[in-house]
Amino acid sequence: MKNDKKIKHHLSEDLLMRYSNGTLCEAFSLAVATHISMCDDCRAALESYEAVGGALLDVSDPEEMSDESFESVMALIESQPTQTTQILERAASDVPSALSDYIGGSLHDVKWRPIGLGVKQSLLKTSGNSTARLLYIPAGTAVPHHSHNGNELTLVLKGAFEDEVARFGPGDVEMADEDLDHQPVAVEGEDCVCLAVTDAPLKFQTFVHKLVQPFLKI
Amino acid sequence: MLKLFDDIENPYSQSGISSASVPEYAAGMGLSVLENNKSHDWEELLLMVSEAKDRVAFRQLFNHFAPRIKSFLMKAGADSTMAEECSQEAMATVWNKAKLFDPTRASASTWIFTIARNKRIDAIRKIRRPEPDELTWPDEIEPAQEEALELKQQSEILADAIQNLPEKQRQLVEKAFFKELSHSEIALETGLPLGTIKSRIRLALERLRHAMG
Numbered sequence: 001m002k003n004d005k006k007i008k009h010h011l012s013e014d015l016l017m018r019y020s021n022g023t024l025c026e027a028f029s030l031a032v033a034t035h036i037s038m039c040d041d042c043r044a045a046l047e048s049y050e051a052v053g054g055a056l057l058d059v060s061d062p063e064e065m066s067d068e069s070f071e072s073v074m075a076l077i078e079s080q081p082t083q084t085t086q087i088l089e090r091a092a093s094d095v096p097s098a099l100s101d102y103i104g105g106s107l108h109d110v111k112w113r114p115i116g117l118g119v120k121q122s123l124l125k126t127s128g129n130s131t132a133r134l135l136y137i138p139a140g141t142a143v144p145h146h147s148h149n150g151n152e153l154t155l156v157l158k159g160a161f162e163d164e165v166a167r168f169g170p171g172d173v174e175m176a177d178e179d180l181d182h183q184p185v186a187v188e189g190e191d192c193v194c195l196a197v198t199d200a201p202l203k204f205q206t207f208v209h210k211l212v213q214p215f216l217k218i
Numbered sequence: 219m220l221k222l223f224d225d226i227e228n229p230y231s232q233s234g235i236s237s238a239s240v241p242e243y244a245a246g247m248g249l250s251v252l253e254n255n256k257s258h259d260w261e262e263l264l265l266m267v268s269e270a271k272d273r274v275a276f277r278q279l280f281n282h283f284a285p286r287i288k289s290f291l292m293k294a295g296a297d298s299t300m301a302e303e304c305s306q307e308a309m310a311t312v313w314n315k316a317k318l319f320d321p322t323r324a325s326a327s328t329w330i331f332t333i334a335r336n337k338r339i340d341a342i343r344k345i346r347r348p349e350p351d352e353l354t355w356p357d358e359i360e361p362a363q364e365e366a367l368e369l370k371q372q373s374e375i376l377a378d379a380i381q382n383l384p385e386k387q388r389q390l391v392e393k394a395f396f397k398e399l400s401h402s403e404i405a406l407e408t409g410l411p412l413g414t415i416k417s418r419i420r421l422a423l424e425r426l427r428h429a430m431g
Contacts, residue, residue, distance in 0.1 A: 022347070025345070043353070050324070050331060052395065055327065060289050063289035
C-alpha cells in the first residue's frame with residue numbers, strides 16, 4: 001500500500017533502531033513494518049541503521065567456531081530440500097501485508113467489537129506484554145479522554161484524527177507516553193481507522209471507563 | 219525527525235577521525251584502490267555463491283562472518299552452544315538465499331547482518347517479525363554497477379569510521395546495537411557518517427518515485 005499524501009509524523013529513532021537490531025517486541029514491530037510500508041523516509045532511515053549493523057558485524061571481534069562447523073553447515077544445506085522460490089499468494093488488501101497477515105485480509109474483514117460511543121476495536125494476536133489493536137472511530141467522534149502508563153503508538157490507516165498535539169492523517173504516527181493526556185477526535189468527513197499499540201494499559205479519566213477497562217482489554 | 223543525521227555536514231568532524239585520512243574516499247575513489255585496501259570483496263563472493271554455488275567463495279564468507287554472527291548472538295544473550303548453532307543456520311540461510319542478494323540495495327555485511335538479526339528474533343527470542351512490503355525496483359532505472367560500487371564505498375567508509383572511533387564511543391554504538399539499550403539511553407553523539415548512507419538511499423527512492431510516476 002502506497003501513500004500519496006505526505007506523511008508528517010514519523011517513527012522515532014529509538015523504534016527504528018530497535019526494529020533494525022531485532023530487539024523490538026512483536027506488537028511494536030507490526031506498527032513499524034506497517035508504517036515503513038507507507039513511508040519512504042523511514043524506510044531509508046531503517047536501511048541506514050541496518051547498514052550500521054552490517055558495519056558493526058564486519059568489524060566486531062570474532063568468536064571461535066567449533067571444529068567442523070563449516071562441514072556442519074554444508075551438511076545442513078545438503079539435508080535441506082532445494083528451496084523453490086516461494087511466492088506468498090496474498091489477496092489484494094487495503095493495508096500493508098504486515099498488517100493484512102494479522103487481520104486475514106482487508107479492513108472490511110476485521111471483526112469489530114463496540115467499546116462505546118460508536119468507537120469499535122479489534123485486538124490483534126501478538127506475543128509479549130504489548131497490545132496491538134485496530135480502532136475504528138466514526139467521523140466527528142472522540143475517543144474517551146485518557147493518559148498512559150507506558151508508551152502508546154497510534155498509526156493512522158484511514159481517515160484522520162486530531163488531538164491536543166496535532167492532526168494525524170494516513171501513515172502518520174503519534175507517540176504518546178506518561179506525560180500526554182489526550183483526547184483524539186476523528187476528523188469530519190471520513191471514519192478513522194488506526195493501528196494502536198501500547199506497552200501498558202491506558203488510563204481512562206472517567207470512572208465508568210475505569211470500571212470497564214479490564215473487560216475491554218484496552 | 220532524523221536531526222541526528224541531518225546536521226552532520228562533515229561526518230568526520232566530530233568523530234575524532236582526522237579528515238586528512240579519508241579524502242580519497244570522499245573524492246570518489248576508484249575500485250582498484252578499494253581492492254587494494256580490502257583483502258576480500260564480500261559482494262563478489264556472495265554473487266559467486268548466488269550464481270555458481272561456489273563453495274570456495276562460500277568458505278571465505280563463512281570464515282569471516284560465521285564467527286562474527288556467533289559473537290553478535292552471544293552479545294545478544296545466547297549461550298555459546300546456541301550461538302554456534304544459530305550462526306551455522308544463518309550461514310545456511312546465506313547460501314540458500316544468496317539469489318536474493320542485491321548489491322545495489324545493501325552491502326554484503328548489511329545483508330548478512332539482517333539474516334543474523336532475523337535469526338536472533340526467530341530462534342532466540344522466538345517471536346514473529348512483521349516485515350515491511352518489498353519495494354519493487356523497475357530494472358530500467360538501475361545503473362547497477364555504479365549503484366553497487368557507491369554503496370560498497372559508503373559501507374566501507376562507515377565500517378572504517380566505526381573501527382576508528384575512540385574505544386568508548388565504539389562500545390556505546392555496539393551496546394546500542396547488540397544489546398537492548400534504548401536510543402535515549404545511549405546519546406548517540408558519535409558523528410558516524412550515517413548521512414552519506416542515508417542520502418544515497420534517499421536519492422534512489424526519489425528516482426524510483428519519478429520512474430513510477
